[in-house]
Amino acid sequence: MSVDEKTVRKVAKLARLAVPEERLAPMAGELNKILAWVEQLGELDIKNVEPMTSVAKMRLMRRADVVNDGNIADDLMKNAPNAIDNYFTVPKVVE
Amino acid sequence: MSDLATLTLAGARDALRRKKISSRELTTSFIKEVEGARGLNAFVTETPELALDMATRADARLSRGEAGILEGVPLGIKDLFCTKGVKTTAGSKILGNFVPTYESTVTRQMFDAGAVMLGKLNMDEFAMGSSNETSAWGPVISPWRRKGSNTPLVPGGSSGGSAAAVSARLCLGATGTDTGGSIRQPAAVAGITGIKPTYGRCSRWGIVAFASSLDQAGPMAHTVRDCAIMLQAMSGHDPKDSTSAPIAVPDFEAAIGKGVKGMRVGIPKEYRLDGMPSEIEALWAQGIAWMKDAGAEVIDVSLPHTKYALPAYYIVAPAEASSNLARYDGVRYGLRVNGDDVIDLYEKSRAAGFGREVQRRILIGTYVLSAGYYDAYYLRAQKIRTLIARDFEQAFEKCDMLLTPTSPSPAFGIGEKTDDPISMYLNDVFTVTVNLAGLPGISVPAGVNNEGLPLGLQLIGRAFDEATLFRAGQVIEDAAAFKARPDSWWK
Amino acid sequence: MTNRTGKLIEGATGKWEVVIGLEVHAQVLSKAKLFSGAATAFGAAPNAQVSLVDAAMPGMLPVINEFCVEQAIRTGLGLNAKINLVSVFDRKNYFYPDLPAGYQISQYKQPIVGEGVVLVDMPNGETIEVGIERLHLEQDAGKSSHDMHPSLSFVDLNRSGIALMEIVSRPDLRSGEEAAAYLKKLRTILRYLGTCDGNMDEGSMRADVNVSVRKPGAEYGTRCEIKNVNSMRFVQIAAEYEARRQIDLIEGGGKVEQETRLFDSRTGETRTMRSKEEAHDYRYFPDPDLLPLEFEQALIDRIKASLPELPDARKQRYVSQFGLSPYDAGVLVSDAETAAYYEEVAKGRDPKIAANWVTGDLFAMLNRLNLSITQSPVSAANLGALIDLIADNTISGRIAKDVFQIMVETRDAPGAIVEARGLRQVTDTSAIEAAIDAVIAANPDKVAEVAAKPKMAGWFVGQVMQKTGGKANPAVVNQLLAKKLNLPG
Numbered sequence A: 001m002s003v004d005e006k007t008v009r010k011v012a013k014l015a016r017l018a019v020p021e022e023r024l025a026p027m028a029g030e031l032n033k034i035l036a037w038v039e040q041l042g043e044l045d046i047k048n049v050e051p052m053t054s055v056a057k058m059r060l061m062r063r064a065d066v067v068n069d070g071n072i073a074d075d076l077m078k079n080a081p082n083a084i085d086n087y088f089t090v091p092k093v094v095e
Numbered sequence B: 001m002s003d004l005a006t007l008t009l010a011g012a013r014d015a016l017r018r019k020k021i022s023s024r025e026l027t028t029s030f031i032k033e034v035e036g037a038r039g040l041n042a043f044v045t046e047t048p049e050l051a052l053d054m055a056t057r058a059d060a061r062l063s064r065g066e067a068g069i070l071e072g073v074p075l076g077i078k079d080l081f082c083t084k085g086v087k088t089t090a091g092s093k094i095l096g097n098f099v100p101t102y103e104s105t106v107t108r109q110m111f112d113a114g115a116v117m118l119g120k121l122n123m124d125e126f127a128m129g130s131s132n133e134t135s136a137w138g139p140v141i142s143p144w145r146r147k148g149s150n151t152p153l154v155p156g157g158s159s160g161g162s163a164a165a166v167s168a169r170l171c172l173g174a175t176g177t178d179t180g181g182s183i184r185q186p187a188a189v190a191g192i193t194g195i196k197p198t199y200g201r202c203s204r205w206g207i208v209a210f211a212s213s214l215d216q217a218g219p220m221a222h223t224v225r226d227c228a229i230m231l232q233a234m235s236g237h238d239p240k241d242s243t244s245a246p247i248a249v250p251d252f253e254a255a256i257g258k259g260v261k262g263m264r265v266g267i268p269k270e271y272r273l274d275g276m277p278s279e280i281e282a283l284w285a286q287g288i289a290w291m292k293d294a295g296a297e298v299i300d301v302s303l304p305h306t307k308y309a310l311p312a313y314y315i316v317a318p319a320e321a322s323s324n325l326a327r328y329d330g331v332r333y334g335l336r337v338n339g340d341d342v343i344d345l346y347e348k349s350r351a352a353g354f355g356r357e358v359q360r361r362i363l364i365g366t367y368v369l370s371a372g373y374y375d376a377y378y379l380r381a382q383k384i385r386t387l388i389a390r391d392f393e394q395a396f397e398k399c400d401m402l403l404t405p406t407s408p409s410p411a412f413g414i415g416e417k418t419d420d421p422i423s424m425y426l427n428d429v430f431t432v433t434v435n436l437a438g439l440p441g442i443s444v445p446a447g448v449n450n451e452g453l454p455l456g457l458q459l460i461g462r463a464f465d466e467a468t469l470f471r472a473g474q475v476i477e478d479a480a481a482f483k484a485r486p487d488s489w490w491k
Numbered sequence C: 001m002t003n004r005t006g007k008l009i010e011g012a013t014g015k016w017e018v019v020i021g022l023e024v025h026a027q028v029l030s031k032a033k034l035f036s037g038a039a040t041a042f043g044a045a046p047n048a049q050v051s052l053v054d055a056a057m058p059g060m061l062p063v064i065n066e067f068c069v070e071q072a073i074r075t076g077l078g079l080n081a082k083i084n085l086v087s088v089f090d091r092k093n094y095f096y097p098d099l100p101a102g103y104q105i106s107q108y109k110q111p112i113v114g115e116g117v118v119l120v121d122m123p124n125g126e127t128i129e130v131g132i133e134r135l136h137l138e139q140d141a142g143k144s145s146h147d148m149h150p151s152l153s154f155v156d157l158n159r160s161g162i163a164l165m166e167i168v169s170r171p172d173l174r175s176g177e178e179a180a181a182y183l184k185k186l187r188t189i190l191r192y193l194g195t196c197d198g199n200m201d202e203g204s205m206r207a208d209v210n211v212s213v214r215k216p217g218a219e220y221g222t223r224c225e226i227k228n229v230n231s232m233r234f235v236q237i238a239a240e241y242e243a244r245r246q247i248d249l250i251e252g253g254g255k256v257e258q259e260t261r262l263f264d265s266r267t268g269e270t271r272t273m274r275s276k277e278e279a280h281d282y283r284y285f286p287d288p289d290l291l292p293l294e295f296e297q298a299l300i301d302r303i304k305a306s307l308p309e310l311p312d313a314r315k316q317r318y319v320s321q322f323g324l325s326p327y328d329a330g331v332l333v334s335d336a337e338t339a340a341y342y343e344e345v346a347k348g349r350d351p352k353i354a355a356n357w358v359t360g361d362l363f364a365m366l367n368r369l370n371l372s373i374t375q376s377p378v379s380a381a382n383l384g385a386l387i388d389l390i391a392d393n394t395i396s397g398r399i400a401k402d403v404f405q406i407m408v409e410t411r412d413a414p415g416a417i418v419e420a421r422g423l424r425q426v427t428d429t430s431a432i433e434a435a436i437d438a439v440i441a442a443n444p445d446k447v448a449e450v451a452a453k454p455k456m457a458g459w460f461v462g463q464v465m466q467k468t469g470g471k472a473n474p475a476v477v478n479q480l481l482a483k484k485l486n487l488p489g
């Protein structure tokens, strides 16, 4: 499975990373090197192996249905690059 | 006043409790050391006023006889731990101005135990690296140099600031995080001790996530005992982390000194790599001899899937990272580069905010999870993790711990490996298996190579059996009597 | 899957069948969010009900609300569905300003609830069976407002992280009407269970409507998904519009593209989303911050034991035990409040008479005043008392209608109204006899007529009722009239 410029462009789009045109080809090369290297995993027969779900061998922890958080809008806005009246703002989205 | 050049965390703790020294005095000395070592670039944020304030309060508690485990002890904190009111960047421009309004569970526990924070420590960006060269704030320079050379060396990574700060004696201990070896590998190449505890031993709440199923916090310090003391304060169940283990924390320090007589130490044959430097080979042989001398039984074991660990890791970790790092979008916090529309804003902010290695891993991670590739990559890698964990389970039927080298090489020069990602990734070849299986591993300084650079040995234990690692780690520490110190060339 | 052929739509090239499936997002009725302790109440100030977790601040981790899990199991049981003892939370990755983490925690390959079935009664008496494919738990996103600023969208995360149940139906619906009826039935079940308030105005329930068309018997056509439709009526309108659009498109030589569309409630039309781009690739993978959700059969059993009587069972009981028509029974069970009201009225009384009053005068009045049954000015106890007054002949059925009106206006008890206004029915035969005699005496011509035309008797009844102010017992009047006019009894 090898990656071309078009794939890099598509993946970068999915990852919301602006990759300049001139970086697409070198990036494809870098990714291909890594992918070629991980290709060795194909040697193993893993048909009957269960994937690991978690290394933590425990029961999923639960909490009770209690309201004990929130009301920190001022704190949430402290690091906001742009906020108005306790709303986060972004350039207008057209649906 | 004790001599900072030989002071250990345990020694400081005892001196503080016996009122031989005050935390303010100790903290003031370390603040000076930190200020004098800016050339190492180990700290990204110094917090001297906060430190003195914490020290004053620690002294008050000490005088009331209310000392916590770390009362009055000056430490450094990896910049991956969110610290309330203190800038936390994860080594990235994208969090360049981020000031958390909350305290990570681990640092809160340490501060509750009386620790004094000197500042935040440099690291590879989002903990992605093995040399601390991917930090947005520039590389950390190792305090160590090759004999007769001025070549700046890396301190290892990603907890490179932590390793450098401890080995340069800028603090008595530091927190690290370890996703594929980021505590143990820098500890080894910087001549200090570091332990990655069992996955679930320390809460991940408030630690900037890299790869959720692998990340684990741990201590880095001068001695095995120092690490035991720190881990005591860092550990414990946290109801805010669903992967935090509801398991009691034993008295780690009490395990030290019990020796390894009668214990069985496994030597995994698959760790004997082709082309392994002879100095690493020799060090390992030396470690085996020390264990035998201490009365342990040394046996050969096999971990047949070892060679697949690193490639599996380089699927799992980037995949999880690509998702964990999606929140850095310039909307609620962090760097924002304005764009024509919101998508443009995302793409520009993330391109400007993330460095090259992080972008590379986000792209790899996105690719391996994308439609049509999930089964071939991510699912396959998770199955291989099952095999690797099974290897360890079978080995631990025969032995109580495993002994391996920590790192395949000593510290290398800055810039020597940056253009080949895979050769960089190979630094974690001995450490990454432990993360994939969620086990604890400790690195203890065991010697120096012919250029005077530190080398470490790694002990791997059963899940939640850190106590055995402290016991055995002390045996290596005692046998190695590692006394090498970097020259204080930066002062 | 049903092989039913539904109502067909006439096109230029012949008849078409519309195929509809619904993905309903139902907000779990819980105090706190699915993975954080922030509140879920509607209408809070911007970003007030947001925790660090909901805002996806660095280092934040999810911890699951066990009550939400129980609500999902409860709902699954109410949908006659299979409950999975092991389910997995996955991350669905995509970027949107109101999705703070850049992923939604959802369930993909292993949902908490598997296949089930919902029975839907249609007004024509037909009962259709709608297959449920699955129910899974997931987080809601926040809310972006695009109309508060000329160049900015505003993001409020109060909804971010609220627990939703996504209930996915099979494509078993064959008209907009069926789709709306299914949604209504689903809402009824959720409200009976108490797992969702079904408040569509507040966004507690939204439907994604998947619509395709085909020639009867043909393979499924390409479907379009109409997102976030927020009323039963709109579901019907949207589905009907979309079916027509697809038919016209195909018959005009075009091809239906699989896409996501928006419904405009002002025009009743659907349109392509302008913001849509390259096909989504959500890169689902198990959330490494969570472990698989596992529970014991005992938990399911405990929840099962606590389930209320559900609408289908209740309807059955009304038919078999009360002798109601399936239609009336269906109407009465259509929401839990109506059923409770009805049962209070019917308690110890004739259930059919109670049903007639509730579905007749009461519903008409509530409709006219635009009130819900819980706001009714006539309480169930008072309506029951009114029925008792008829049964024991205190008032006639006709007077009862007047008393009911007064009850609506005054909210008074019927007994008090009857006493205060002297509406008690006259059963005293001598008084009635006197009235009859007076009417006969005054109308000799009519008396002559009635001998030939017994149907004229009604006219006499009316006159007598008038004379007695409507209070004469009609049975007594009829009986005495027949005797005095020598009519066949």
Ligand SMILES: [Mg+2]
Binding pocket: C023, C208, C225
């Ligand atoms: Mg949908």
Ligand SMILES: [Zn+2]
Binding pocket: C025, C138, C166
């Ligand atoms: Zn959904």
